[in-house]
Amino acid sequence: MKMPRRAFLGSLGAGAALMLRASSAQDTPGSGKVIDAHDHLSNRRQKGWEEADRRMIDAADKLGIDQICCSILPPERPTTLEGFRQCNEWMADATRRFPGRVLGYCFVNPGYTKEAIEEIRRYVEGRGFIGIKLYNDYRITEPVLRPIIELAIELRVPVLSHAGHTSWLPEPQPRISDGGHLAEAGQAYPEATLICAHIAGGGDWEWTVKALRSAPNVYLDTSGSVIDEGTVEMAVRVLGADRLLFACDMSLTASVGRIRGADISEADRRKILGGNMQRILNRRRV
Amino acid sequence: MIDVNAYLGHFAFRQLRNNTAEGLLRLMDRKRIERAVVSSAASITYRNAHSGNEEIAAEIRDHRDRLIPFAVLNPAYAGWRDDLKTCHEEFGMKGLRLYPRWHSYKLTDPACLDLVHMAAELGMVVSIPLRAEDRRQRSWLVDVPDVDKDEIAGVVKAAPKAQFILMSGSGFTGSVLGRKNNGLPANYAVEICLLSALLANELGQILENLGEDRVVFGTGMPFHYPDPAILKLDVLEASEAVKEKIRRGNAARLLRLT
Numbered sequence: 001m002k003m004p005r006r007a008f009l010g011s012l013g014a015g016a017a018l019m020l021r022a023s024s025a026q027d028t029p030g031s032g033k034v035i036d037a038h039d040h041l042s043n044r045r046q047k048g049w050e051e052a053d054r055r056m057i058d059a060a061d062k063l064g065i066d067q068i069c070c071s072i073l074p075p076e077r078p079t080t081l082e083g084f085r086q087c088n089e090w091m092a093d094a095t096r097r098f099p100g101r102v103l104g105y106c107f108v109n110p111g112y113t114k115e116a117i118e119e120i121r122r123y124v125e126g127r128g129f130i131g132i133k134l135y136n137d138y139r140i141t142e143p144v145l146r147p148i149i150e151l152a153i154e155l156r157v158p159v160l161s162h163a164g165h166t167s168w169l170p171e172p173q174p175r176i177s178d179g180g181h182l183a184e185a186g187q188a189y190p191e192a193t194l195i196c197a198h199i200a201g202g203g204d205w206e207w208t209v210k211a212l213r214s215a216p217n218v219y220l221d222t223s224g225s226v227i228d229e230g231t232v233e234m235a236v237r238v239l240g241a242d243r244l245l246f247a248c249d250m251s252l253t254a255s256v257g258r259i260r261g262a263d264i265s266e267a268d269r270r271k272i273l274g275g276n277m278q279r280i281l282n283r284r285r286v
Numbered sequence: 287m288i289d290v291n292a293y294l295g296h297f298a299f300r301q302l303r304n305n306t307a308e309g310l311l312r313l314m315d316r317k318r319i320e321r322a323v324v325s326s327a328a329s330i331t332y333r334n335a336h337s338g339n340e341e342i343a344a345e346i347r348d349h350r351d352r353l354i355p356f357a358v359l360n361p362a363y364a365g366w367r368d369d370l371k372t373c374h375e376e377f378g379m380k381g382l383r384l385y386p387r388w389h390s391y392k393l394t395d396p397a398c399l400d401l402v403h404m405a406a407e408l409g410m411v412v413s414i415p416l417r418a419e420d421r422r423q424r425s426w427l428v429d430v431p432d433v434d435k436d437e438i439a440g441v442v443k444a445a446p447k448a449q450f451i452l453m454s455g456s457g458f459t460g461s462v463l464g465r466k467n468n469g470l471p472a473n474y475a476v477e478i479c480l481l482s483a484l485l486a487n488e489l490g491q492i493l494e495n496l497g498e499d500r501v502v503f504g505t506g507m508p509f510h511y512p513d514p515a516i517l518k519l520d521v522l523e524a525s526e527a528v529k530e531k532i533r534r535g536n537a538a539r540l541l542r543l544t
Contacts, residue, residue, distance in 0.1 A: 052485075059484040062521050167426035203422045206300070226420045227479070227510040230303055252484045253521065257514030 035277040036068045038221045038247035071105040071133040079109035105133035131158040140177040140185045156283045158193040164202030179211035186215035200224025223249035232262035241268035288537040291453045291504030292322035298331040299425045304508040317512045325383045329358035336369040343377040356381045360389040361397040381411030393441040406448035416455030435461035450474035466495040477504035483518035498528045502537045
């Protein structure tokens with residue numbers, strides 16, 4: 001059962017007299033468009049990847065998501081050179097399979113400095129990728145990140161960083177960045193556009209929101225599986241709606257429901273759903 | 287809609303909003319939720335959980351048409367038999383919520399089985415929230431893992447006459463609880479708030495494996511936004527009749543609501 005996207009979103013009932021109607025989309029850039037700023041397509045070594053990618057597009061159709069900004073990650077840690085090169089090639093192919101619908105992040109391990117720089121130039125300048133995706137190979141404050149962030153500034157593209165903050169050391173991710181690291185990097189590079197990933201999938205979200213307060217060039221994406229009431233409202237209150245980016249990171253109904261349920265103005269909801277990300281996309285040099 | 291997974295009161299580690307009877311009812315009105323099963327959020331960390339039951343009974347006194355009280359009891363704590371009697375006879379509570387990890391006991395401990403059997407004799411539903419909040423955001427003071435699904439399987443098997451509702455959980459299909467023809471009694475239903483309804487679509491798999499009579503609507507409010515659970519039903523590939531069972535029919539039958 002597939003419904004026209006606008007019709008579906010318009011039918012969501014009382015709490016959902018939402019935001020996404022094209023007719024209300026006159027005030028901010030891209031305000032009628034819904035952009036998922038952080039998601040993933042399947043690693044093609046997995047059996048059934050093609051069907052899985054198709055399901056992602058179908059799900060976006062159902063939920064009224066117009067564009068999905070994706071990366072593909074290899075499973076190995078630390079990320080190998082061959083691993084990220086292969087994933088970026090797959091990602092480029094995905095942008096051809098779903099033109100205009102899927103936008104690509106270039107995923108790299110910054111430890112391979114020279115190759116990572118070449119990879120970013122190849123895919124952002126040559127293949128239309130929209131940003132750089134980092135996982136937990138290094139913290140974003142480590143010196144090895146400097147050439148990556150400086151290249152992002154040159155190309156005017158965002159750096160989306162995996163992030164999380166817990167009160168205990170996550171052993172499998174010893175070099176995970178948190179909101180404090182993102183804020184520190186943002187203050188060191190005020191011209192950069194950084195995105196702190198998944199407020200609702202990165203541990204103590206209240207800590208993260210507070211840590212990001214003083215770094216105006218760090219955006220926060222709203223993705224994740226945790227559906228704690230009040231998350232979006234606190235982020236809007238502390239950071240402002242201009243710094244929030246709607247995203248799902250594979251948790252689709254949780255992430256759409258979180259924005260749908262947030263007690264915020266419709267203007268703020270439109271900014272979060274697409275207006276802010278569209279503004280970031282519009283800055284690109286290429 | 288009938289929400290089998292709602293709360294009132296304070297939680298020790300995070301501020302909750304809409305956590306009074308009137309506040310929750312306003313939220314329910316906005317989301318078109320007709321009735322909700324509520325228990326004390328504070329009882330999760332009170333040593334004497336029954337104090338929370340007393341608070342809930344007082345809080346919902348004027349709202350019993352829409353708020354259905356459940357007791358939080360700890361079978362490892364003194365006086366739980368007296369407390370169960372009070373909750374059933376005096377407070378009119380229709381069921382229990384058990385927190386074996388927070389209260390430090392096992393569902394298959396003899397005292398817990400005694401509690402479950404007594405609840406069954408009284409016609410009270412036994413609900414088991416697998417978590418109170420996501421473990422990744424836990425306080426530095428406590429480390430409370432999710433309730434183990436094999437342990438749940440043990441108690442549903444040991445108490446076939448009891449009726450269970452498993453709440454705030456996911457990954458059932460990776461355990462015996464979510465498998466078809468699993469050899470367990472059909473005495474448990476699964477609540478949907480943390481189940482995926484797209485991509486992996488665990489909700490669809492559970493409907494397929496356990497049947498349409500064993501899935502119930504719940505949100506986890508005010509811990510959670512209610513909207514994700516509502517949205518899951520919007521996108522679920524199922525007939526309107528099946529959705530109606532999930533929205534209210536199954537819960538009404540389990541709770542013996544008129």
